[in-house]
């Protein structure tokens with residue numbers, strides 16, 4: 156990395172950077188521990204009163220900040236002029252020490268190991284890539300074809316790795332563009348609620364995010380750009396919906412049927428990676444009279460750009476989608492009614508609409524190591540820091556609305572936020588305070604939710620929907636609300652993973668029947684009896700407490716690439732996870748899930764099935780999921796070879 160520009164460019168950029176992060180840069184370039192000494196130790200990272208998002212600025216005096224920037228100026232100018240080298244990337248133990256210094260918190264060695272990979276100070280692909288490339292160069296992958304179903308973030312990430320390894324693959328994508336959820340969801344204000352500099356592939360960071368929480372168009376553009384940069388477009392067939400896949404035991408291959416418009420096709424693949432996500436089938440509520448409604452009606456994930464000006468608009472649902480779309484919808488509508496079944500927790504967010512400062516963008520692009528440390532600190536600050544607050548403390552006396560002391564403290568903070576946000580409509584407060592623990596459902600990042608409910612032209616209706624009529628919605632108390640437009644922000648069929656595809660494994664067993672309503676998989680990835688079928692963002696992989704789903708997916712891709720390496724380097728045809736291994740794993744998953752906020756008996760959500768079992772969420776912290784997926788254990792699998800299964 157070369158540093159462009161003049162001293163003035165550098166000086167301007169340094170006004171916008173994070174000082175504890177800058178200190179790590181200086182310590183790395185100079186190799187001098189002075190930058191990690193007591194004099195520069197940052198203040199503890201704490202969330203300002205009422206905010207989910209902590210202040211990590213370091214709390215330095217103006218004098219010290221200016222001194223650090225001046226020193227940084229001269230050191231970086233020397234690097235730019237070629238008078239100083241950029242030094243060495245940190246070793247694992249030094250990285251651990253640096254992160255502990257800059258956060259003022261203990262950082263476990265394993266956490267530092269994970270972050271070495273997330274920052275690419277260490278390339279995690281070395282674990283499989285050289286072996287796989289060697290197998291490819293020896294011709295062992297000749298004729299081997301992988302199918303990826305879906306060109307969203309999971310599919311694109313997998314394709315990047317297969318391409319790098321030289322494995323033949325095809326992506327079948329039902330839409331006419333890449334991006335999956337970020338292509339399909341277009342409702343007003345649709346965007347990410349994870350800090351953006353962490354919400355990107357570790358191997359394809361984006362230093363140019365315009366916002367701390369970017370909106371849908373920019374996220375979709377990122378995935379479009381990934382498809383180009385990974386050079387995988389020629390492998391994608393758009394407009395293709397997979398309908399059925401059946402395992403051929405004789406050949407150890409998958410026969411995959413898909414439709415493209417009116418045409419039906421069937422092709423054979425050696426392995427299938429399902430990258431269809433958990434949230435792509437809109438859930439249309441089963442409410443009496445829904446189909447009789449005569450006004451305009453659509454689901455949040457199938458947004459229609461109709462003019463809402465002056466209209467009477469009803470929105471059903473109060474999850475993330477509704478919260479995001481409500482303020483802009485209410486701005487246009489004549490009056491908006493929000494039909495709430497149960498309230499969700501909503502947390503205030505720092506920097507939610509703030510553009511990223513030009514100096515920070517510059518630093519992420521041009522200051523050596525800045526982007527790496529920035530990402531590592533983001534993951535520390537916005538990831539597992541919340542984990543202790545979601546774990547049930549058996550000694551916590553009243554488990555009815557919270558699971559431990561920290562969880563209860565968050566509840567109190569958020570109740571105050573409800574009260575302050577609702578302003579003149581304090582009568583809404585009892586209807587807006589959930590009776591389940593914080594993090595029982597996805598903690599929604601606020602974009603003006605309570606202020607919008609407090610508007611005179613917005614009404615919260617909590618009486619429960621009795622039926623939908625031709626002209627509106629009748630509630631259980633007999634009121635009828637006449638509306639012109641009905642928006643269904645009612646979520647997704649998240650429990651029907653892989654639907655509507657029919658998946659037939661060994662002995663013709665149907666995966667939908669095997670699962671019933673309790674989908675499960677080993678490490679969220681493999682199912683016994685379905686060899687060489689790998690699920691990304693599969694059962695029990697979703698994250699609730701904080702973090703980026705791209706992180707989870709990358710952990711799984713890393714695991715799948717090890718599976719393919721084992722296969723191809725040993726000339727085995729297929730891997731079938733052992734039933735007892737899967738059973739043991741999933742017993743543990745369920746046992747842990749019951750001890751987490753989202754397993755709480757009062758939580759009814761898209762995470763649970765009819766019998767209250769958590770099937771979508773990971774029971775692990777980010778750190779633990781990384782460890783769980785990091786190293787393939789070949790003995791976990793039956794190795795299938797045509798003619799002689801091992």
Ligand code: N01
Nearest residue numbers: 346347348440472473474475476496497597644645646761
């Ligand atoms: O869906 P949801 P979503 N009658 O299932 C209600 C991610 N996401 O699209 O709470 C009446 O959360 C239902 O009521 P209840 C994120 O992971 C992320 O909003 O079950 N109401 C609920 O209020 C999120 O968790 C982002 O009682 C009915 C709502 O509809 C996931 O997607 C943005 C009903 C559905 O809420 C899903 O979020 C958007 C009925 N019959 C989404 N059926 C960001 O990153 C359902 N409801 C910002």
